[in-house]
Every structure is written in structure tokens, then in C-alpha cells.
Amino acid sequence: MKKFKWLFIIIILLLVSGCWQYRELNDLAIVSAIGVDKIDTEYLVTVQVINTRKQSHTIQAGEETTVTIYEAKGKSIQEALNMISLECPKELYLGHIDIVVIGEETARTGIKDYIDFFLRDREVRKIYPFVFAKGAMATDVLKILPPIIILPGTNLANMIETADEINGVISNRRFDNVLDCMYKRGRHAGVTAIEIVNQSEKGDSLDNLSESKPKTKLMITGPAVMRDDKLVGFLNNREGFGYNIIRKQVKRAVITFPCDKDNNYGSVTIDSPKVKLDTKIKNNKPFTSIKIDIASSLTSYNCKLDLSKDKNITKVENMIVKETESIIKDVIYAAQKIHKTDVLGFGEKIYQNYYKDWEKIEKNWDEIFPTVKYEIKVNARINSIGSVINPAPKGGEKNDY
Amino acid sequence: MKKKLSKKAIEVINEIKKETGNSPDIIIKTIPYFNHYIYVIFNEMVSNRTTINDFILEYFESDRKTPYKKDEIIKNIKAKLPVHKINIIDNYDELLYLLLSGFTIILTDGNDQALAIETKEKLNSGIQESKAETIIKGPKDALTENYQTNIGLIRKKLKTESLWLKEVTVGTRSKNKVGIMYINDIADIDLVNYIVDKIKDIEIDSIPDSNYIMEMISENKNNVFPDYISTERPDLVSEHLLEGKIAIIVENSQYAVIIPAVLIDFLHSPGDYYQKSINVNYTRIIRFLAIIITLLTPAIYIAITTHNHEAIPEKLLISFAAQRDGVPFPTIVEAMLMLITFEILKESDLRIPQTLGSALSIVGALVLGDAAVQAGIVSPIMVIVIAITAITGLIVSYIEMIHGLRWWRILFIIAAASLGIIGIFLISIFLIINLTSIKSFGIPYLSPIAPLNISNLNNSIFITRKRELLKRNVLTAKKNIYRSRGED
Numbered sequence: 001m002k003k004f005k006w007l008f009i010i011i012i013l014l015l016v017s018g019c020w021q022y023r024e025l026n027d028l029a030i031v032s033a034i035g036v037d038k039i040d041t042e043y044l045v046t047v048q049v050i051n052t053r054k055q056s057h058t059i060q061a062g063e064e065t066t067v068t069i070y071e072a073k074g075k076s077i078q079e080a081l082n083m084i085s086l087e088c089p090k091e092l093y094l095g096h097i098d099i100v101v102i103g104e105e106t107a108r109t110g111i112k113d114y115i116d117f118f119l120r121d122r123e124v125r126k127i128y129p130f131v132f133a134k135g136a137m138a139t140d141v142l143k144i145l146p147p148i149i150i151l152p153g154t155n156l157a158n159m160i161e162t163a164d165e166i167n168g169v170i171s172n173r174r175f176d177n178v179l180d181c182m183y184k185r186g187r188h189a190g191v192t193a194i195e196i197v198n199q200s201e202k203g204d205s206l207d208n209l210s211e212s213k214p215k216t217k218l219m220i221t222g223p224a225v226m227r228d229d230k231l232v233g234f235l236n237n238r239e240g241f242g243y244n245i246i247r248k249q250v251k252r253a254v255i256t257f258p259c260d261k262d263n264n265y266g267s268v269t270i271d272s273p274k275v276k277l278d279t280k281i282k283n284n285k286p287f288t289s290i291k292i293d294i295a296s297s298l299t300s301y302n303c304k305l306d307l308s309k310d311k312n313i314t315k316v317e318n319m320i321v322k323e324t325e326s327i328i329k330d331v332i333y334a335a336q337k338i339h340k341t342d343v344l345g346f347g348e349k350i351y352q353n354y355y356k357d358w359e360k361i362e363k364n365w366d367e368i369f370p371t372v373k374y375e376i377k378v379n380a381r382i383n384s385i386g387s388v389i390n391p392a393p394k395g396g397e398k399n400d401y
Numbered sequence: 402m403k404k405k406l407s408k409k410a411i412e413v414i415n416e417i418k419k420e421t422g423n424s425p426d427i428i429i430k431t432i433p434y435f436n437h438y439i440y441v442i443f444n445e446m447v448s449n450r451t452t453i454n455d456f457i458l459e460y461f462e463s464d465r466k467t468p469y470k471k472d473e474i475i476k477n478i479k480a481k482l483p484v485h486k487i488n489i490i491d492n493y494d495e496l497l498y499l500l501l502s503g504f505t506i507i508l509t510d511g512n513d514q515a516l517a518i519e520t521k522e523k524l525n526s527g528i529q530e531s532k533a534e535t536i537i538k539g540p541k542d543a544l545t546e547n548y549q550t551n552i553g554l555i556r557k558k559l560k561t562e563s564l565w566l567k568e569v570t571v572g573t574r575s576k577n578k579v580g581i582m583y584i585n586d587i588a589d590i591d592l593v594n595y596i597v598d599k600i601k602d603i604e605i606d607s608i609p610d611s612n613y614i615m616e617m618i619s620e621n622k623n624n625v626f627p628d629y630i631s632t633e634r635p636d637l638v639s640e641h642l643l644e645g646k647i648a649i650i651v652e653n654s655q656y657a658v659i660i661p662a663v664l665i666d667f668l669h670s671p672g673d674y675y676q677k678s679i680n681v682n683y684t685r686i687i688r689f690l691a692i693i694i695t696l697l698t699p700a701i702y703i704a705i706t707t708h709n710h711e712a713i714p715e716k717l718l719i720s721f722a723a724q725r726d727g728v729p730f731p732t733i734v735e736a737m738l739m740l741i742t743f744e745i746l747k748e749s750d751l752r753i754p755q756t757l758g759s760a761l762s763i764v765g766a767l768v769l770g771d772a773a774v775q776a777g778i779v780s781p782i783m784v785i786v787i788a789i790t791a792i793t794g795l796i797v798s799y800i801e802m803i804h805g806l807r808w809w810r811i812l813f814i815i816a817a818a819s820l821g822i823i824g825i826f827l828i829s830i831f832l833i834i835n836l837t838s839i840k841s842f843g844i845p846y847l848s849p850i851a852p853l854n855i856s857n858l859n860n861s862i863f864i865t866r867k868r869e870l871l872k873r874n875v876l877t878a879k880k881n882i883y884r885s886r887g888e889d
Contacts, residue, residue, distance in 0.1 A: 010812070010831060015819060022819070024732060025706045026725040030718060052722040096715040125711065154715075 026052070029090035032067060032153030035138030036114050037103040042073045043113075045080035046139040047092060048153050066150045069143055069204075077117040094124045098153035099160075100175065101131055101138040101194075107224070107231035115182075115229070118175065129160045130175040132224045134195040134234055141196060143204035147214050156218065160192060163220050168253030169240045171223045182229065186347030186358065186365070190223040190243055193234055227341045227366070235334055242331030245324070246290060246344050248275050255296070257323035259303035259316065266303055268296035268320055268382065279349035279372075281357050288346045288374040292324060297384040307389050313382055320380040328376050336370040346372055403492035406515060410440050410508040413496075413515070417442065420497055427500070432461050439474075440508040443520065447503040452520040456484050457505060474509050479516060486519035498576060523547065528554070531633050534798045536672030543633045548578050548652035551635070555582060555648065555657075558639035567593070569600050571614070575607035577652040579614060582638075587645040589879045592842060596647060596660070611651040611658045621839055625805035628841035630659040630666055637671045645878030661841035661877060663848050665861050667802040668692065673864060682863045689862065691793035696806055698793075699736045700813035700825050702786045707732055708821025724780040733818035735779050739787040740810075742769065747791075844876050 035046035048067045070088050074080030081092060100118070102111060118124055133141045146155035164170040171190045172178045181189035200216050208214050222240030225233050235243055244250045256267045274293040279286050298307075298316070305312040335344050347365050351358045361368055407413050414429060421427055430441040439461060443453060460482055479487050488504075490496050491514050500506050503521035528550065531543035544551045556564060563585040571579050579600055583593050599618040608614060615629050616622075632638060633655050638648045641659045649658040668688055673681045705712045706721055713721065728735065746765040750758060770788075773779045790810070794803055809832055816824030839846035849857035856872050859865040871884050 010828075011815065021821065022707050023710070024725070025710070025718070025722045026728065028710070028722065030715075030722060050719055050722075052719060052726055093710065095711045096718055098715070123711070151719075 023091070027090055028093040029088055031092055031094050031097050032151055033099045033101065033142050033156065034094070034097055035101040035103070035142045036077065036106060037137045037139055038106040038109060039073070042075060043077055043080050044071060044073050044139060045077055045084070046071045046142050047081070047084060048142050049088065049092070050151060067152055071139060077114060094121065097124060097128050098151075098157040099129045099131065101133050101141050103133050103138040104135055104231065106138070107132045110229045112229040115179065126176045126179070127174045129157050129173050129192065130178050131156075131160065131192045131194050132231060134193045134221055134224070136196050136199065140199065141194065141218065144196065144216055144218055145204060145206065145208055147209055147217070156194070159218070159220060164251065166252045168244050168250040169220060169222060169237055171240065171244050171247060171249050182226065184348060185362070186342070186349070186351040187345040188228065188341050188343045189226045190235070190247070190343045191226060193221050193224045194218050195221050225335070225339045225341050225343050232341055233339045235331065238327060239331040239334045242327040243343065245273055245275060245292065245328065246277060246331070254299070255320060255323055257319045259305065259319055264302045264304070265300075266298065266316065266319070267300035269299045270294050270296045277345065277349060279346045279353070281350065281354050286346065286350055286368065286372050288349070288372055290328060290374065290376045292328070292376070292378045294320065294324065294378065294380040295383055296320065296380065298382055298386055301385075302391050307385055313385070317380045317382055321378040324378045324380065325376050332374060336372070340366065340370050342366070342369045403494050406491055406493065406496065406513050408511055408513050410438070410510045413508055414440060414442070416493060417497070417500070420493070430458070432458070434461055437510055441505060442500065442508065443505040444500055444503065447501070447522055448505060448520045449503075449522040452484070453505055457482065457507075457518060457520070472511060475512050475514050475516060478507065482518065484518050484520075488517040490515050490517050533800075534632060534634050534637075534671060536670065536675065539672055539675035540636045542635060544635055544655050544657055546653050546655050548580065548650065551650050551657065552580055552582070554635040555638050555642075555650075558635055559584070559642060564642070567597055569597060571600060571603050571605070572608045573604070573606045577608045579608070579652070580650040582642065582648040582650065584642050584645070586880050587643065587873065587878050588647060589645065589877065593647055596649070608651060609653070611649060611654040611656050614649060614651060615658055620842070624835070624839055625808050626664070626836070626839060626846065627667070627799070627801035627805065628660070628662055628839065628846070630662040630799065631656045631801065632659065633657070634671050640671075640674065643884075644874045661844040663841060663844055663846050664836065665850070667797060667799045670798060678864045678866050685863060688796055691796040692806070695790050695793040696810055697813060697825065698786055698790050699740065699810065700817035702782075703732050703736060703814060704817035704821045704825055707818060712822065721782055724782045727777050728780045729777070732783075733814060735783050736787070736814055739779060739783055740790070743787055743791050848876055849874075
């Protein structure tokens with residue numbers, strides 16, 4: 001008997017735990033996306049539940065929707081989610097949400113209530129993409145069925161991820177990035193925004209997908225500007241790009257510059273530009289300097305300058321510098337004069353380098369920020385001009401490359 | 402006190418008849434020899450008739466030149482008979498034992514001694530290929546049921562005078578010879594003596610197999626992990642003898658036993674030594690991986706699908722959820738159902754004749770697996786999980802090890818179902834405690850990794866180039882630590 005003592009102890013230890021937190025996979029409704037809107041004083045919570053009925057072979061893709069939408073109202077987000085259990089046969093499982101969408105109107109009134117819910121919940125991880133719906137309700141965004149990736153939530157998350165990798169218009173992709181920005185002293189957050197193109201009744205049915213060019217679809221736009229927890233406005237795509245250059249969030253992007261007066265353009269692809277943002281106190285006034293170092297490769301070129309000569313390449317580089325400077329100026333103008341909100345993080349540098357001064361001006365920073373002077377230094381370099389030297393010929397001419 | 406032989410041959414013969422119940426296979430021939438009789442007694446079933454006819458009976462027919470005195474007959478026959486092994490015996494116990502193991506007994510009147518001449522018939526199937534421990538490249542011969550052949554096979558590999566053999570007879574009725582082989586100037590002599598004493602102390606009527614000996618002398622009685630290697634490969638025996646280990650060979654058992662054995666020995670294969678080391682390392686990584694997979698796969702699957710959903714990538718989670726849709730049982734019941742089914746299939750496949758084997762595998766694998774999924778009793782993913790578990794479980798050729806791991810697999814499954822990944826860690830801790838507490842005849846079971854012994858790591862998880870394998874296992878080898886010339 002003695003020899004089985006330990007075995008008994010182990011088995012009893014395991015069994016008295018009572019299968020704590022035991023949940024079978026098929027008793028869970030896996031939530032792919034959550035949308036939050038505020039209607040008057042109540043929250044309207046929309047959840048996209050993945051349809052896990054045997055999709056694999058019995059039902060062909062396209063015969064039924066891959067997600068089911070549940071909506072409920074409640075005084076808090078938790079209450080609304082709890083109301084959903086009255087109509088959903090399985091327990092909602094939030095551990096794998098792909099995306100959270102907040103409606104524009106709601107975002108303008110402040111989002112700290114949701115932040116509290118998502119921070120407090122143990123199950124939800126904090127790394128999902130967090131977006132605002134520009135000019136729409138979150139619930140409408142979630143109802144749209146996407147064309148390529150079958151699950152709408154995953155589709156949206158993938159759109160954002162791809163744009164983040166190759167476009168440069170996405171900022172603070174994930175919820176934890178947004179929180180980071182919001183709670184750092186001396187700056188406000190920019191949040192990814194999406195909008196609905198051609199909103200129509202058809203968007204939430206499979207009919208929308210029966211055409212090769214779906215009428216209703218979602219699109220990423222320039223980031224939203226927040227002051228504290230409230231949305232104040234949106235940047236356009238160009239400004240959003242500038243914002244991301246300053247915030248060092250560009251991984252790969254394209255800069256297109258005019259190269260002569262006849263509306264001819266060239267494009268370069270840039271890889272993670274090196275940016276140095278610094279704010280100094282000069283004569284009791286903050287002064288920001290931005291240094292940008294761009295390494296690029298020419299990917300499109302329709303100009304008359306002969307690239308086989310070195311000095312012309314320098315000329316093209318200067319065009320890139322000019323274009324970049326103008327983009328940066330645009331975004332600083334938008335932040336200072338239109339939104340009057342320091343999303344760019346000028347104040348953060350004062351907080352880091354001149355702590356005592358920052359303590360004095362912190363309360364008035366929102367007033368001081370629009371008057372901050374700045375200088376921009378851009379250095380651009382073309383590393384490669386591709387497989388051909390000059391623009392592709394019309395044909396019929398004699399060319400020597 | 403052993404009963405001495407009587408001087409009268411007829412009394413001895415009567416005693417033999419009485420003891421063996423007048424068995425018809427005991428042949429007693431009376432041969433006139435000068436002026437008296439010689440009695441030749443043998444068991445026709447275990448003796449070689451040619452030897453008896455050609456060398457013993459023929460000799461008595463032809464040797465008529467000089468008459469012997471009555472009391473010198475035995476001595477003279479022993480000196481002149483042209484056979485290779487003759488014993489002089491003087492008591493009944495020995496006489497009966499030798500008679501029944503194939504010796505021919507020669508009795509004469511007036512002597513209280515008898516001659517026992519070795520005329521054994523080789524009752525074995527000959528040296529065959531190893532079936533349980535197959536390898537791609539390397540020697541193929543396997544041990545047989547014949548004791549002498551087995552010792553010969555091992556001696557053939559190690560032609561050194563320091564390969565010593567101690568012999569003990571075990572079993573009051575079966576009287577099996579048990580040989581303890583070791584290399585005198587490498588092995589730990591204290592351990593050899595200890596083992597010999599232990600084997601002498603065994604009191605049992607019969608030893609069917611070497612495994613019996615081990616269960617009796619092993620110190621880890623309640624442990625599922627084997628602390629000895631049971632092998633049918635003489636080359637493996639000789640390799641281990643050179644490490645200072647001890648081999649036990651039991652008469653009528655096809656399996657030699659090597660002690661001490663540590664965990665890492667079971668993860669090696671005899672084939673490892675017949676290929677390029679660098680390529681063997683790849684195989685070894687796979688083998689170690691397979692052991693972990695076979696131990697943990699069902700448990701991890703259960704843990705992540707019932708407790709720790711956050712640990713699975715989302716797309717896999719959706720796929721798991723879709724596959725589990727409509728399965729009526731909890732995951733643990735599903736897993737146990739499949740595991741037990743597999744064990745049943747494995748057992749019945751062993752029992753039935755080979756000609757029916759293919760029929761069984763068709764029914765078992767195709768019909769049961771596919772139909773169970775179609776019927777919605779188990780989910781397809783569970784079939785995959787159990788199949789992986791089963792396949793990886795067969796990668797080690799030492800079946801004792803695999804069967805030991807089964808218990809731990811079940812423990813892991815229960816823990817995973819009740820506590821999730823925390824439970825798996827909990828049982829892992831118990832497993833490590835268990836492994837570290839085992840000693841195989843004084844050698845820590847996890848050596849040379851715990852306690853760490855750097856000089857022996859050259860053939861543990863990885864094997865270095867053969868010419869760098871210069872040092873024997875210092876835990877088992879006590880003298881001549883280095884394999885080649887060089888300092889000792």
C-alpha cells in the first residue's frame with residue numbers, strides 16, 4: 001500500500017481541483033471582432049462570432065456566412081456582453097479577438113470606459129489592432145462581409161497588418177501601442193482609422209461578394225488624432241504618412257515626387273527612415289528639430305533628367321528631400337493649427353530632457369504647442385536605380401542602354 | 402548431505418529408475434567388458450546418438466587388448482575414451498542432473514564413482530537474425546536459447562583473456578545455468594561479487610527468462626523505468642562489457658541482460674555505432690524529440706483545448722473547434738478511448754498469426770479510425786494526435802521503456818484535463834523527481850547529465866567522432882579508463 005501512496009496523493013490532488021476553468025472548445029463561441037458604440041447613455045456592443053459548424057467539407061464556402069453578429073445594449077460593456085448570452089448558445093470567448101472597432105461618435109465622447117474593461121479582463125490579450133470607424137458606427141463596420149479573407153475580423157486585422165508593413169499610413173496598430181501613447185507624458189495618441197466605402201444595405205449579405213468588385217467595402221484612412229481619451233479629428237493620408245515618419249513607425253513606404261513642370265513623377269521606395277526628433281528650450285521657448293535620413297531605391301521614373309550622370313541623381317535626391325519636407329510641414333501644420341494637439345511628441349522630448357521646465361509648462365502645453373517653432377533637415381540617398389537607367393522609351397527611338 | 406553412489410551398479414540403476422519414474426526415454430545398455438559388465442546410461446531425447454555410437458559404444462567394442470582391474474576401470478576409461486569432456490561423479494544429485502542435461506553415464510560394478518561424458522544434442526534453432534532489435538547496417542546475428550552458443554557469440558566479439566565468466570545454477574527444478582560475464586580489468590569487481598551473491602540467493606523452482614533474474618535482484622521494484630538493458634544482440638553486449646558493465650546470460654533465454662543501465666542507454670540504438678557519427682546525431686535528435694512527443698502530445702492537446710485556449714494560434718483554434726463540433730464526449734474521454742483502442746490493436750496484433758495481421762490492420766486502422774470520425778465519436782484531430790503518439794512511441798527498440806512511459810502518459814493526461822498546462826508542469830516535476838531518485842545498481846539514472854559528468858558526454862545525447870570516444874564511462878569502468886594506449 002505504501003508504494004501507491006504517492007500515486008494516490010497525486011491523483012487526489014488533481015481531482016480535487018475540480019477541473020478549474022475547464023471549458024471544452026466546442027462550448028465556446030470564439031469572438032473574432034468587437035465593436036463598441038455609445039447610444040445616449042447605453043453601450044451598444046457588437047460581437048462577431050466565428051461560425052465553427054463543420055465548415056470543412058459538408059458546406060461549401062459561400063453557402064453560409066462564416067460569422068454571426070450579435071448585438072446587445074447595456075450600461076457597461078460587461079453587461080452588454082452578458083446580454084448576448086441570452087441569444088448565443090455558447091459562452092463568448094474573448095481570448096482571440098482579432099480587432100476592436102470604436103465608432104466615431106463614441107470616440108469623440110471619450111474611450112476610457114472600454115480601456116478599463118479591456119485592461120481589467122484577464123482573458124483578452126492586449127495586442128489586437130484597435131481602430132476607429134471614421135464617419136460610421138462600429139456595428140456597421142463589423143457587418144460588412146469581406147471579399148478575400150473569409151472571416152471579416154481576420155480580414156480587417158490582415159488589412160491593417162499589410163498596410164503597416166508596406167504603406168506607412170498605419171500608426172499604433174495595437175491596443176497596447178495606443179495605451180502607450182495615451183499615457184506617456186507630453187504627447188497624445190494617433191489611432192488607426194477605417195472608413196466604409198459606399199455604405200449600402202447589401203454590405204452585410206453574401207450578395208455583396210457575388211460581384212468581382214464588391215460595392216461596399218472597408219478602407220484604411222489616415223490616423224485619428226486623440227486628445228487624452230477623446231477623438232478630435234482625422235489626418236489625411238499624406239499627413240498620416242508624415243506623422244508616421246516623425247513617430248518612426250514607417251517600415252516601408254513610397255514617396256512620389258514631381259520632377260519637372262510637365263506633371264511627370266518619380267517614385268522611390270523607402271525603408272525605415274532614420275529619424276531624430278529633439279526639442280530644446282531656447283530663450284525660454286521650445287524649439288524642435290527634426291532630422292530625417294532616407295535611404296531609398298528608385299522604383300518608378302518618368303522624367304527627362306539623364307540618370308547616367310551622377311549630378312542628376314543628386315538632383316533627384318534633392319527632389320525627394322523637398323517632397324519629404326513638404327509632407328512633414330503638412331503634418332506639423334495639421335497638428336498645430338487644425339487639431340491643436342501634440343500627437344507628434346514634441347512635448348515628450350521636453351519631458352525627457354528638460355524635466356524642470358516641463359513641470360512648469362505641462363499644464364499649458366496644449367496652448368504652447370501650436371506656437372512651437374521647428375526646423376526640418378532631410379537627407380535623402382538613392383541606393384539603387386533599378387535594372388534600367390533612363391525611363392522606358394516610347395519605341396522607335398534609338399536608345400543606348 | 403548428498404547421497405553417495407552405491408558400489409553395486411544394479412542398485413544405482415534401480416535408484417535412477419525410481420527417481421525418474423522409469424521414464425522410457427532413459428536408455429540403459431549393458432555391455433560385457435572382459436569379465437564384467439559396463440552400464441551405459443543416457444537420455445535419448447537430449448543426447449547426440451552419433452557421439453554415443455561412434456565414440457563410446459565403438460570404443461568398448463574395440464578396446465579388448467589389456468584387461469583392467471575392477472577398481473581401475475573408471476580411471477582407465479577416463480584416460481582413454483576419445484571424447485572432449487568427462488566428469489567423475491560420486492553422488493545421485495549430480496548424476497541425475499547430468500543425465501537429464503544430455504550426458505552419458507557409465508557405471509561399473511565395484512566402483513563408487515561414475516563417469517559422465519558430454520554427449521549433448523544441440524537442441525536450438527541455430528543462430529538467426531535479430532528480430533526485435535533490427536538495424537540497417539551492422540552485424541545481424543542474435544543470441545539463441547542455447548547457453549553455450551550465447552557465450553560463444555560474445556567471446557567471438559571479445560577475444561581477450563580478461564573476459565571472465567562466473568557461473569551460478571538457479572532454479573531448484575529447472576537448474577538453469579546463469580553466466581555473469583565481465584571484463585576483469587575494467588569492471589567493478591565489488592559489483593560483480595554483489596550480483597553473484599544476489600543471484601545465488603534466489604530461491605525459485607524455475608527461471609523461464611533472464612527477466613526473472615532481473616526482477617528478483619533489481620532494487621527499483623516499484624518503478625516503471627527499466628534499470629537494465631535486455632538485448633538479443635551480442636554486439637551490443639560486447640560494447641557494454643567494454644564500458645565496464647556486466648552481462649548476465651541465462652540458459653534457455655534468448656535475451657542477455659546488461660547492468661547497470663541508465664536512461665540515456667535506452668535512447669541509443671545499436672545501429673548508432675555502425676554509421677557516421679555526425680549523421681547519427683540527426684537520428685538521435687529525432688529520437689529524443691519522439692520520446693517527448695509520445696509522452697506529452699495527448700496531454701498538451703487536452704490542456705490547450707480545454708484550459709489554455711490562448712496558447713493556440715487563432716486559425717488553429719477555429720479549426721480545432723470546427724472539428725470538435727458535434728463530438729459528444731469530453732476531450733479526455735475521447736483521448737482515453739483512442740489510446741485504449743490503440744493498445745488493444747497493438748496487443749491483438751502481437752497475438753494473432755502473421756497471416757491474419759494485414760486483415761487486422763485494415764480493420765483497425767482504416768475501418769475503426771475513419772468510421773469513428775465519420776460517425777462523430779471522435780474528432781479527426783484526435784485521431785491524428787493519437788496516431789502521432791503511437792508512432793513516436795515505437796521509435797525506441799527497448800519495449801520495457803516504451804511500456805514504462807505509458808503510465809506517465811496517462812498521468813500527464815489526467816493532469817492536463819484537470820489543471821491544464823499547469824498540470825503538465827506539475828507532473829513533469831514529479832517525473833523529474835522520480836528519474837533523479839532512481840539508481841541502477843549504484844549508478845544515478847540520469848547520469849551523465851545529472852549529476853553532470855563532462856567526460857562522458859561524448860556519447861550521451863550526441864555522439865562525437867569515433868576516434869574521440871577515448872574514455873570509458875567512469876561510473877562503471879573502474880580500471881583502464883582509457884580505451885587506447887595512453888595514460889591511465
